[in-house]
Amino acid sequence: MPFNARVIAIQMCSGMQPEHNFQQLEQWLEHSDLKEPTLVCLPESWLAFMQDAKQSLQFAQNYQYWLDKLGELCRRYKIWLNAGTIAVKGSEKGYFAASFLLNDDGEVVARYNKIHLFDADVADGSGGYRESRLTIAGTEVVVVNTPFGKIGLSVCYDVRFPGLYQAMRNLGAEILLVPSAFTTVTGAAHWLPLLQARAIENQCFVIAPAQYGTHENGRKTYGHSLILSPWGEVLSDAKQQLGMISAELDLTQLHRLRTDMPVQVHNRFKSEFYE
Numbered sequence: 001m002p003f004n005a006r007v008i009a010i011q012m013c014s015g016m017q018p019e020h021n022f023q024q025l026e027q028w029l030e031h032s033d034l035k036e037p038t039l040v041c042l043p044e045s046w047l048a049f050m051q052d053a054k055q056s057l058q059f060a061q062n063y064q065y066w067l068d069k070l071g072e073l074c075r076r077y078k079i080w081l082n083a084g085t086i087a088v089k090g091s092e093k094g095y096f097a098a099s100f101l102l103n104d105d106g107e108v109v110a111r112y113n114k115i116h117l118f119d120a121d122v123a124d125g126s127g128g129y130r131e132s133r134l135t136i137a138g139t140e141v142v143v144v145n146t147p148f149g150k151i152g153l154s155v156c157y158d159v160r161f162p163g164l165y166q167a168m169r170n171l172g173a174e175i176l177l178v179p180s181a182f183t184t185v186t187g188a189a190h191w192l193p194l195l196q197a198r199a200i201e202n203q204c205f206v207i208a209p210a211q212y213g214t215h216e217n218g219r220k221t222y223g224h225s226l227i228l229s230p231w232g233e234v235l236s237d238a239k240q241q242l243g244m245i246s247a248e249l250d251l252t253q254l255h256r257l258r259t260d261m262p263v264q265v266h267n268r269f270k271s272e273f274y275e
């Protein structure tokens with residue numbers, strides 16, 4: 001039986017310099033009380049936010065260097081870490097937006113590549129988003145067993161596609177991670193209800209660390225990193241401030257809810273991933 005999981009989500013305003021973003025992370029960890037087993041979750045693109053194409057591709061070749069450094073942090077603080085997304089080179093022309101999960105020995109225990117890419121026009125003054133220009137879409141659903149519970153990995157725009165989360169639930173997921181960098185316009189309209197829907201319909205905890213603020217390249221993000229219960233309650237909200245939020249996840253409550261209202265058993269539209 002997993003213990004009650006202590007989780008932290010860090011809200012960041014990442015810039016273009018990986019060294020600087022990494023130092024920020026180290027500072028947050030330095031100033032937190034990490035005595036119990038803790039899962040620390042970082043937002044999308046936390047290590048390098050919107051570099052230009054050439055820089056991004058070059059950076060994507062060096063991901064192992066950063067994974068080693070993260071592994072060292074995990075050992076130093078005895079934490080598990082979901083490293084939001086890091087660009088990992090996949091071809092001459094592109095990279096995967098990879099979400100790694102590291103254990104407290106600093107080993108990578110899971111990797112998920114963002115499946116749904118944000119090619120959309122939003123009236124936020126950005127001129128539009130074309131993530132697929134440089135990012136290669138992932139294809140695999142990832143759920144991994146940990147001492148905190150069974151964790152399903154996803155990223156940002158994925159949250160709009162309920163089929164992915166049903167697939168993760170069908171593979172046993174109890175905790176859904178959604179590292180993000182939502183736009184201010186779509187964030188204000190959709191962020192909370194989308195995350196609540198994924199939590200409620202799959203009866204899972206949801207941890208959604210986000211980017212917030214005006215970034216070095218002028219881009220704005222919505223913030224409001226959230227931790228939600230399987231009932232859809234907001235356990236913690238980072239609002240519009242940088243820093244950490246935390247919560248205790250009571251897995252017993254989750255299983256009681258699944259017994260009291262067995263929506264998974266009642267579901268007549270099970271996906272191909274159903275076990």
Ligand SMILES: O=C(O)CNC(=O)[C@H](CS)NC(=O)CCC(=O)C(=O)O
Binds near residue numbers: 045130131156160183
């Ligand atoms: O590229 C980076 O450095 C950071 N990554 C992002 O900003 C990504 C891809 S452009 N953003 C989203 O997926 C926003 C989704 C969203 O806002 C929605 O679904 O409404």
